[in-house]
Amino acid sequence: MQNVTPVTIAELKTACQAAKAEGCRLVTLSCAELDAETVDIIYHFDKDLSLKHYRLTAKKCEPVPSISDIYFAALLVENEIQDLFGLSFSGLVVDYKQTLYLEAEVRKTPFCKYSVAIANKA
Amino acid sequence: MFFMTKTVFSNLFSRYATRLHPFVVREPFPDARGELYCEIEKCIFCMTCQRKCPSQCITVDNKAGTWTCDPMACVYCGVCVDNCPVACLHQKQTYRAPTPERLMLSLTGTPPRAARLAKAKTPEAAPARAGEPKAEVPPVKAEEPKAEAAPEKGEGPNEEAASAKAEEPKLKAAPAAKPAAKPAAKAQAKPKAQAASKPKVKAKGGKGKA
């Protein structure tokens, strides 16, 4: 995988805004669990058929700022990551509160080997 | 507005695109991947099929010498067929006929190790049980010709019965009625019998959007 730039939570939004200004299309976000505390979120952007990626290593317990206000397309995938990895995104334009795929009473995050209990589910 | 006219009229006077399925069946394509079956007499119980199967529908027990396939879980991918080291796995050209109950395809053979041990001890008695479908313990086993009871052969009738009749719920009755006297002939005639006993119904593969 080439063209990977690490970003921090603080830089994330400005980086995405810059990508949008450049005319990049948001392809998707990929999330992969690293260990009990952290996950990798990779933001894939496409411009003229070449990809570039931002890698954000986030802590599971800390909310990640949502980029759905910049890229509306991030809405579904961010909700998906909330469901499957138990992360929380702050500032989602439509927040399904971890009920996109899961039922409201489910308290597990299916894609984590190290499960974190979901406390604040609607 | 009436561009469809031509199509409508040509359909009115041409052949049907569909067929009345259970009554009219298309010839299967020669390489179609259909129901899985196993020539258990060739099987060496190496468990490759069990390891390779993506849907984990095959269970092989190399001690007891059983080979079990759950046809409901089989996805007809043919990976096991490609990977079988002794080419004892095959796929028919047609799918199994639908059944109202879940039937497992269970075959019993002689694992090579057990056979070797048996041969070393008493070459007469041990393989006698070989090849009986798991479900029954037939009283006819003693009658089985001892000469043919070598591990590679001798399972003919039972295997054939098991694989051809596996879709029938009355599996148990079948082998008992088989004459156990001519296993070798049966084993040879098997591939043809297989083709002949092919169910006349042709099930369509998974279609529609999934």
Next chain:
Amino acid sequence: MARTIIPFGPQHPVLPEPLHLKLVLEDEIVQEALPAVGYVHRGLEKLTEIRDFNQMVQIVERVCGICSMIHAQCYCQGLEEMLGITAPPRARYLRTIWSELHRMHSHLLWLGLFADGMGFESQFMQCWKIRERIMDVNEATTGNRVIVSVNVVGGVRRDLNDGQLRWIGSILDQVEAELKALKKPLIDDYTVKKRTVGKGVLTAEQVYELGAAGPTLRASGVAQDMRMTRYAAFDELVFTPVVETEGDCHARLKVRYRELLASIDIVRAAMRALPEGELAVAVKDKPAGEIVTRVEQPRGELLYYLKASGKKNLDRVRIRTPTFANIPPLLAMLPGVELADVPVVVLSIDPCISCTER
């Protein structure tokens, strides 16, 4: 008429798959649409923890029952890149042939469903009748109708002999003739135009910003097709993307129709140029590393993110299917549309919900 809320789906005869839309209507005009998915989530990505990387080929095929071949192709392509091997040229050409056949049967299926969505049943039958020829090709050459299971990491499992190639050629001629006969009653028909022209319009800027993929994107005038990234045999075949500019449902119909004809040409070219040689290379190592790989599915861009650490099982398989990317544009299309046109607009993105949820 008063404000009504119409539950559209998840079990709705117009929708082939369970997508739920809550439509807020005023006088049969949609004011707002809220989607809900999650009815067919199967957790296929998670299966990578218990199935090894070879078995995953058959599993990713089952992400989508229509473009199964292309999923497996994308996955294998990614793993090959990760393992540092390349599939033999013949395998790459065969993959192209089968994947274009898949695109054709998927588009024909969609044409039929789309016609059905606007109450044009006879056209539905007509499209599916043509599709059946492609399904026969699939079954005769690969062994299965839909989930063809021809890919392995390192190449393909089945070959095409000369007789089969000639037979496919003759079938393609038939299909081409039938498709050309389909143009007038399907694309130029008055009632079809009445139902599709100017419905669900999105401009090029809008679709691009909303991250749309595939025909939805190209119908608005953005020439983006992953086949332009020259994967498989496309590095040697001539390829130009099909683009329409109106951005409405009719443009999406036209894009798919023209892609069908383009696919026929690609298959023919690939069959002519089919090189001799091996079908697959042996895989000796275990995969390690991170890869993003993309191919063009019938519905648009498909992205696989694969992560491995030298074990039998991959660490993560992330699949971004095109419908997933096309749902936000759909939400942007729906407001202002008549209720009668909702099925047309929803179907115009070719929704594959099973893909979306995996």
Next chain:
Amino acid sequence: MTSILLGILALILAPLAGGLIAGLDRRVTARVQSRFGPPILQPFYDVAKLFGKEPRMGNVWQIFCAYIYLLGAAVSVFLFFAGADLLLLFFVQAIGAVFLVFGALARPSPYSQIGAQRELMQILTYEPLLILVFVGLAKATGSFKVAAIWSHPEPLLLQLPLLYLVLTTALTIKLRKSPFDFSTSHHGHQEIVKGVLTEYSGPYLGLIELAHWYEVVLVLGICALFWSTSLVGLLVLLAVTYAAEIFVDNTMARLTWRWMLGSALLAGLALSFLNLVWLYLA
């Protein structure tokens, strides 16, 4: 007396004829789509099965509406074959049609509600066209009585060709065939599923199907008035008309009720006036 007997006979035979026509319709439609289609008696099997189901209904009002709809359709068939007044017949069938809408409105289901509203639009479209056709018939024969029109010495189609066209359009709307299958359609692949019929099930759905068969016979009967002089001419006219219905059904996508109100109604009105003006001048 004979006219009343004839009406009673029609009451008994009309459902049989209607069901057979429905069966034939399905077969021919299937053939045109290169399918086999169901047996010709399938509509009878379907309705028999519906009557065998457990009656379950949302409320009494809905059941009442189903019966009135059937009554309206049956009585109008009776009136037609008894040779009664066309205007009377017109209002009786309108009552039936309106009660179908009431039945759909009696449930809060949004599909049923929207279906009812669309059905009202359809009634609004075909009723004026129908009344204009009746006016044309009366103008050409000098009477509104079915018996009198029936015994008109020459085929009315020659005098009223445009009105016949209008009648067939009204018939397509009434039979809810494509492109006018808005309020309900013969197959459920529609955005409002089955619209007015969504909330009906079991025996009551069977009643509605029965009423629909009566309606088919009624509209074909009205069509028959246009060639009442010879039996062969009548049968040919009816066969051609119904085949044209199937043909149109299979060559067009469903349109929208806005289009129907805008284009179909206007075209129908224009054609009717043209024909009427021609009648007055001739």
